[in-house]
Amino acid sequence: DQQVKQNSPSLSVQEGRISILNCDYTNSMFDYFLWYKKYPAEGPTFLISISSIKDKNEDGRFTVFLNKSAKHLSLHIVPSQPGDSAVYFCAASVIGAGNMLTFGGGTRLMVKP
């Protein structure tokens, strides 16, 4: 059973516009969520996180929104830049229970100049 899902395998956006990446989860025990960016032949790089006590967290061009009732989170990138082109993974964990991450399948973002 896939507890974390990213239903869009790819997304193409024009440079300067907003990129919105979505993620759904099924396990209501999850209370900490993270987004990672991955370039080919590299490990995932941490981008931004949010705990379940918040519904929004911002860091520069990156904002993560959490809708607990819908078990849905999204990552907004504004403005999108060509260097943002990568695969983005959302991940979820249960705080205090080892913090093992459960990942979605990833969304490939392509930002066109």
Next chain:
Amino acid sequence: DTGVSQNPRHKITKRGQNVTFRCDPISEHNRLYWYRQTLGQGPEFLTYFQNEAQLEKSRLLSDRFSAERPKGSFSTLEIQRTEQGDSAMYLCASSLGQIPDTQYFGPGTRLTVL
């Protein structure tokens, strides 16, 4: 802070051989995690250590897999009698073990079993 390092970066082996990977976490990080990623999928948790103690193992970790972190610093992951299905990227991550906690990943070791 040199980040998480993993060696080797690539390993090609024949079916039935044993392989060992090494992970050096960020210094002062007391938690160390191993994940496996296959093509087109997200990383899957394998096991983790709090200092030298192995606290959790996934059911994905068959008895051919063993991991150690003898002195609470670097860790090794050994796969015995490799199978073609073991071909994957093996990722190591480390963290401070805070609440909440953020894991930082190494570049991974890509294993190809022929």
